[in-house]
Amino acid sequence: MADAFDAFDYELLVELAETPGVPGYEDRIRELVRAELDPSVDRLRSDAMGNLVGTIEGGAEYDVVVAAHVDEIGFMVRHVDEEGFLELDALGGWDPRILRAQRVTVHTDDGDLPGVIGSVPPHTLSDEEREATPEIEDVRVDLGLDGGTIEERVDVGDLVTVTQRTERVGDFVTGASLDNRVSVLAMLEAARRLDRPDVNVHFAATAQEEVGLRGAAALGVDLDPDLVIALDTTVANDVPGFEAGEQITRLGDGAAIKLKDSSAITNHKLNRRIRRLAEARDIATQPEVLPAGGTDTGGLQRAGGATPAGAISVPTRYLHTPTECVHGEDLGAVIELLVATLDTETGDHDYTL
Structure with a gap:
């Protein structure tokens, strides 16, 4: 029986997922993507927002943008107290309930420091404390060093990411930053496989998606595309406690x-073309109606005027936690469907509504 993980570069996925890059500070992950994208494209450039764009030139004067954000949710140090405990400001949508007893990495100018977000023993909690709703402002990072040492090594504005290994669990891959590094991998795989497209294809590794689709909105103005296909993760609540709907x-x-999220209603002519293409090529797909949560689809759809936009998503359990899970076959299907969509885009399809 074939292993679904043989359909893509799994080792690269692990490297992508474990390379830090919080919103506005995507430098490390951007340089990794730059190195991987460079051999596959004709031109490569970045901008002042941190977006990275690699272009494969086609024969037609028609521009398609494929966008996958590279930033991950994380934190910025907002205060260091006298004893050396760090207070945090969230970069992206964290649920404070899952932060107790997590390991983290603090990224300083002098190198990375390991730390923990502690959780006091239940033996010492009052009933009121047990029932209290935690807030990000309550989180403290313990670096295991004295206050004087930390004062010398950690500054307000340093970045913090959750530390978690990326590994196989049955048919899944799990890790802390699969949102959205699985889509970045899909984009890189498509760039490798795309051969002489009819149209110009711009592979965009976008910045600052987790704090409001900011990189994509700026990029949409700069590139002014004729068509947009965004790649991102989406919710899979196929676990106990949730009804089918x-x-x-x-x-x-x-x-x-x-089909929709809170930032965009996608172009139904494009959706229909992608769905028919999947059926013809026997690629497994499912519809996505996401009631809350935005993606670069919305950032690019209307940034430079009305642009036909669609999105292909990777179903993901436990989003925005350190144990995000993706099925290997789903990721393979996303890559295959993206390549097929780009291979068959001629610039002649009418997406006007």
Whole structure:
């Protein structure tokens, strides 16, 4: 039986997922993507927002943007107290409930420091404390060093990421930054496989998506594309406690074709073309109707005027936690569907509504 993980570069996925890059400070992950994208494209450039764009030139004067954000949710140090404990400001959408007892890395000018977000023993909590709703402002990072040492090594504005290994769990891959590094991998795989497209294809590794689609909105003005295809993760609540209609997507059921999220209603002519293409090529897909949460689809759809936009999503369990999970077959389907969509885009399809 074939292993679904043989369909893509799994080792690169691990490297992408474990390379830090919080919103506005995507330098390390951008340089990795730059190195991987460079051999596959004709031109490569970046901008002042931190977006990186690699272009494969086609024969037609028609521009397609494929966008996958490279930033991950994280934190910025907002205060260091006298004893050396760090207070944090969130960069992106964290649920404070899952932060107790996590390991983190503090990224300083002098190098990375390991730390923990502690959780006091239940033996010492009052009933009121046990029932209290945690807030990000309550989180403290313990670096295991005295206050004087930390004062010398850590500054307000240093970045913090959750530390978690990326590894296989059955048919899944799990890790802390699969949102959105699985889509970045899909984009890189498509750039490798795309051969002489009819149109210009711009592979965009966008910045600052997790704090409001900011990189994509700026990029949409600069590139002024004729067509946009965004790549991102989406919710898979196919776990106990959720009814079928609440699950959004299911792991193992294929690539998700986005119909809407809170930032965009996608172009239904484009959706129909992608769906028919998947059926013709026997690529497993499922529809995605996401009631909350935005993506670069919205940032690019209207940044430079009305642009036909669609999105292909990777179903993901436990989003925005350190144990995000993706099915290997779903990721393979996303890559295959993206390549097929780009291979068959001639610039002659009418997406006007």
